[in-house]
Amino acid sequence: SDVSSDKYRSRLPTLVEIATKKCIQNVSRLSDVGTTPFHLVKPILKKMNAKQLDLVEVTSPTIIPESDCLWIELIGKDFPDRPLYDKATSINNTIMPNKSLYFKYSKDRDNFRKDSAERLRNITEKLKLQKLANSIVSVPELLKDPTVRRNRVPSGFSRQYSNPQKNSILNKAKRDIQHRSIMFKNSNQPINKRYDPYDAFK
Numbered sequence: 001s002d003v004s005s006d007k008y009r010s011r012l013p014t015l016v017e018i019a020t021k022k023c024i025q026n027v028s029r030l031s032d033v034g035t036t037p038f039h040l041v042k043p044i045l046k047k048m049n050a051k052q053l054d055l056v057e058v059t060s061p062t063i064i065p066e067s068d069c070l071w072i073e074l075i076g077k078d079f080p081d082r083p084l085y086d087k088a089t090s091i092n093n094t095i096m097p098n099k100s101l102y103f104k105y106s107k108d109r110d111n112f113r114k115d116s117a118e119r120l121r122n123i124t125e126k127l128k129l130q131k132l133a134n135s136i137v138s139v140p141e142l143l144k145d146p147t148v149r150r151n152r153v154p155s156g157f158s159r160q161y162s163n164p165q166k167n168s169i170l171n172k173a174k175r176d177i178q179h180r181s182i183m184f185k186n187s188n189q190p191i192n193k194r195y196d197p198y199d200a201f202k
Contacts, residue, residue: 020044028052032059038066050074050102064096071098079105 013021020043023030027047033056045053045067053074057064075084075098086101094100 016040031055033063034060035062036060038063042066042070045070046073050078050106054099068096068098071096071102075102075105078102079109 020040023041023044024047027044030044030048030052033041033044041063045056045063048056048070050071053067053070057067072084075082079102082105084101086097086104
């Protein structure tokens with residue numbers, strides 16, 4: 001019947017709907033919409049990010065300025081904490097005020113990230129310098145010339161005995177005295193007594 005035929009036809013997608021669906025499925029590959037009227041490509045353009053939409057506007061300028069309405073949606077998506085309207089931008093005699101506002105927010109974000117990175121580097125550098133300063137310990141011995149050998153003088157000795165030549169003479173005299181004391185240790189003879197060869201038989 002005619003009624004059933006109308007229902008069957010209503011369930012079939014149109015050619016535009018089929019084409020739109022296919023374009024949305026492959027939206028990441030689109031960079032040009034040619035001279036297609038804006039109202040036909042609007043559902044497709046709404047699926048693009050800011051970088052891709054900007055490229056399509058360059059390659060297909062016929063969608064401008066109608067495409068400016070898409071930028072306000074991108075502002076709400078990428079900058080949810082920023083206002084959707086800026087008076088200074090709206091009176092700047094631009095045909096794309098929403099797009100201009102988007103790129104203004106984008107520039108502000110980039111500058112903020114650069115400033116934050118610079119502050120972080122400065123803080124990190126200060127912490128490194130502070131840590132280095134706290135770890136430095138004064139060691140006077142490291143400042144002395146390692147090629148110069150210094151003789152340590154034992155406590156109780158006068159510095160005059162640090163002379164190697166004098167020490168050598170003194171040690172020799174001490175050894176002579178010890179040698180003499182050993183030789184005459186068991187001798188009971190007076191030093192000035194006359195030698196008698198028969199003392200050993202007495």
